[in-house]
Amino acid sequence: MAAPGGARRQPLLLLLLAGLVYGASAVFFEVKDGNGTTCIMANFSADFLTNYNTQSGSKNSTFKLPPNAEALNSSSCGKENASNPSLIIAFGNGHTLTLNFTRNSTRYSVQMMRFVYNLSDTQIFPNASSQGPKTAESVPDITADINKKYRCVSSNQIHMNNVTVTFIDATIQAYLSNDNFSKEETHCIQDEPSPTMSPTSAHPSSSPPHPSPTSAHPSSSPPHPSPPHPTPPHPSPTPPHPSPSPVPESPSVHKYNVSGTNGTCLLANMGLQLNVTYKKKDDKTVTRVFNINPNNTKVSGSCTTQQVTLELQTII
Incomplete structure (x- = not known):
């Protein structure tokens, strides 16, 4: 980086670009009633971890929700006072994932x-000691306000008997008031910012310093004068060492987000600190440490199918 110039520090313009390439593509699902009105929409990717038995012991199988997974016709918008809406997703050789919804006046x-x-799927469950379908159930923490979409950019693990389902970059909405996701959203707890940790400071000793023995126990008699000694010559003073540059406190943690047409695509909860090395006019190399102040930072970015960009612009 070029020298800021002289002893007077000039403002520096910082531009940060953070790119994220998705490892798995989200799959879109939609459920409509008999009139063609959409009642459930969902868009997410999912990873499955399943423990099953073989002749040589238990094994784990990991697989992803494939892009050709589809909502079955047996999915339903439900009937008032009779049944609740449900999204039934089928994929692979006889595997299904079902989400049953319920509501009250507000959520x-x-x-x-x-x-x-299906343990008979030998590609996913090779050498399984039993065959046929197995069922696992759980009550997940997936909830949102009425007329808002559920949004969870972070990984959300749902644990069941011998199965863990991990939702990634999930957008889900039931009881839609129109045929599209609501612009407003309820974020999952995993996307909430973590508590800001204050910088660690040295703690003083809880007990007061012990006085020196001379002051604690004064002599009862006046001290005897010491015989005179020749004063030795003082050594030449040691040249002072340059003091190290002060290190700033821990940076402030801030929640950054990037949104696109389908809602939030990136959440980042972080504090930023930069170590910048540059040359001054006298050719001396200097290293400075800067904390990024979120209050003086302009946040922008973009969402595409394959990449998310977070751009931070600040004066330091």
């Missing part, structure tokens, strides 16, 4: 999540 949630996996 809706996934009342039950059911995963049926």
Whole structure:
């Protein structure tokens, strides 16, 4: 980086670009009633971890929700006072993932999540000691306000018997008031910022310093004068060492987000500190440490299918 110039520090313009390439593509699902009105929409990717038995012991199988997964016609918008809406997703050789929804006057949630996996699928469950479908169920923490979409950029693990389902970059909405996701959203707890940790400071000793023995126990008699000694010559003073540059406190943690047409695509909860090395006019190399102040930072970015960009612009 070029020298800021002289002893007077000039403002520096910082530009940060953070790119994220998705490892798995989200899959879109939609449920409509008999009139063609959409009642459930969902867009997410999912990883599955399943423990199953073989003749040589238990094994783990990991697999992803494939892009050709589809919502079955048995999915339903439900009937008032009779049944609740449900999204039933089928993929692979006889595997299904079902989300059953319920609501009250202010919020809706996934009342039950059911995963049926087929141990006869030898590609996913090689050498399984039993065959046929197995069922695992759980009540996940997927809830949102009425007329808002549920949004969870972070990984959300749902634990069931012998199965863990991990939702990634999930957008889900039931009881839609129109045929598209709401612009407003309820974020999952995993996306909430973590508490800001204050910088660690040295703690003084809890006990007062002990006085020196001379002051604690004064002599009862006046001290005897010491015989005179020749004063030795003083050594030449040691040249002072340059003091190290002060290190700033821990940077302030701030929640940054990037949104696109489908809502939030990136959440970052972080503090930023830069170590900048540059040459001054006298050719001396200097290293400075800067904390990024979120209050003086302009945040922008973009969302595409394959990449998310977070751009921070600040004066330091």
